[in-house]
Amino acid sequence: MLGQNQIFAAPLAGISDKPFRQMVRFFAPDAALVTEMISCHSLVGRHKNCLRNFDDYSDEGLIGAQIFGAVPELMADAAKIIEAQGAKWVDINMGCPVPKVATRSGAGAFLMRDHKLAEKIIYSVVRAVKIPVSIKTRLGWDAEHRDWADLVRIAADNGVRWAALHGRTRSQLYTGAATHPDVHDAPIPIIANGDIKTCADVQEMQKLGYAGVMIGRAIYGRPWLLGELSGVATRPENIGAVVMRHLDLVLEYYGAKAGIPMFRKHLAWYSAGMPNSGDFRIKINQISDEKSLKQEILQFWGCVDAI
Numbered sequence: 138m139l140g141q142n143q144i145f146a147a148p149l150a151g152i153s154d155k156p157f158r159q160m161v162r163f164f165a166p167d168a169a170l171v172t173e174m175i176s177c178h179s180l181v182g183r184h185k186n187c188l189r190n191f192d193d194y195s196d197e198g199l200i201g202a203q204i205f206g207a208v209p210e211l212m213a214d215a216a217k218i219i220e221a222q223g224a225k226w227v228d229i230n231m232g233c234p235v236p237k238v239a240t241r242s243g244a245g246a247f248l249m250r251d252h253k254l255a256e257k258i259i260y261s262v263v264r265a266v267k268i269p270v271s272i273k274t275r276l277g278w279d280a281e282h283r284d285w286a287d288l289v290r291i292a293a294d295n296g297v298r299w300a301a302l303h304g305r306t307r308s309q310l311y312t313g314a315a316t317h318p319d320v321h322d323a324p325i326p327i328i329a330n331g332d333i334k335t336c337a338d339v340q341e342m343q344k345l346g347y348a349g350v351m352i353g354r355a356i357y358g359r360p361w362l363l364g365e366l367s368g369v370a371t372r373p374e375n376i377g378a379v380v381m382r383h384l385d386l387v388l389e390y391y392g393a394k395a396g397i398p399m400f401r402k403h404l405a406w407y408s409a410g411m412p413n414s415g416d417f418r419i420k421i422n423q424i425s426d427e428k429s430l431k432q433e434i435l436q437f438w439g440c441v442d443a444i
């Protein structure tokens with residue numbers, strides 16, 4: 138079994154915000170968490186409408202903040218801000234395929250096509266901070282260009298400490314089964330990512346030489362999963378209490394106006410597969426005040442004792 142610090146929560150834009158990370162942390166006190174991606178432009182520009190630009194990481198334990206961008210100097214400045222905010226490491230996004238990031242701004246997955254630019258960014262970020270720097274990337278751009286090992290070599294030569302490898306190409310986006318190459322020969326530790334859900338998956342990755350695993354979508358509606366996989370938590374009996382705690386953290390962070398609409402997807406995941414979950418979803422999608430939402434949650438999950 139892997140130690141908690143070898144089990145990572147993947148960066149998930151729109152999901153792994155501070156309230157969600159606090160939930161994951163509750164069940165896995167020493168797991169390695171990564172923030173959702175943060176634009177270096179937004180971070181350095183101190184854009185006020187983006188709350189995560191101002192997250193204080195000093196109370197979050199083992200946490201890395203992920204930045205994305207295509208301008209080496211800005212990425213270096215962003216990394217310095219992340220370090221000052223208390224992150225334990227900086228992760229560089231080299232795998233995001235969404236057009237806004239990868240094609241229009243030349244960041245994310247685009248860096249798998251432009252290793253020279255990737256190297257410049259890595260070089261600048263590594264020199265800007267004292268905390269470790271990691272990268273997160275994919276197998277390659279498409280089936281004909283599965284050159285992750287070249288990018289990992291460049292990263293290693295420039296001082297990157299480890300890499301998370303999503304076992305899909307950019308052109309696969311998030312579909313099709315992830316495939317995980319053997320990484321025994323990699324020059325730095327590699328963290329396996331893609332379709333990892335169970336202890337058996339974790340063991341499989343260890344056999345292939347991975348130093349750890351990174352869990353993405355399997356954590357939806359299951360913030361206890363990292364704790365479960367590392368043997369320090371079990372699925373809680375009282376899911377209603379988990380939901381209520383998560384909601385309170387969301388309300389505290391975003392306020393009701395922004396927080397309640399944002400929380401609906403979590404409610405859908407928490408309730409998935411339960412009797413009457415379809416009706417519950419329809420109801421909560423029409424609620425925008427805290428009191429009514431809490432009443433619906435109480436009614437759906439029954440008595441909610443504190444966790």
Ligand SMILES: Cc1cc2nc3c(=O)[nH]c(=O)nc-3n(C[C@H](O)[C@H](O)[C@H](O)COP(=O)(O)O)c2cc1C
Nearest residue numbers: 147148149150173174273303331332333352353354
């Ligand atoms: C909704 C969503 C948001 C994501 N956001 C990010 C992100 O901010 N940064 C990043 O590097 N990857 C991001 N990813 C990719 C995941 O971190 C992960 O690599 C991918 O989901 C594969 O892992 P999984 O099969 O365990 O989900 C995102 C994926 C999804 C589905």
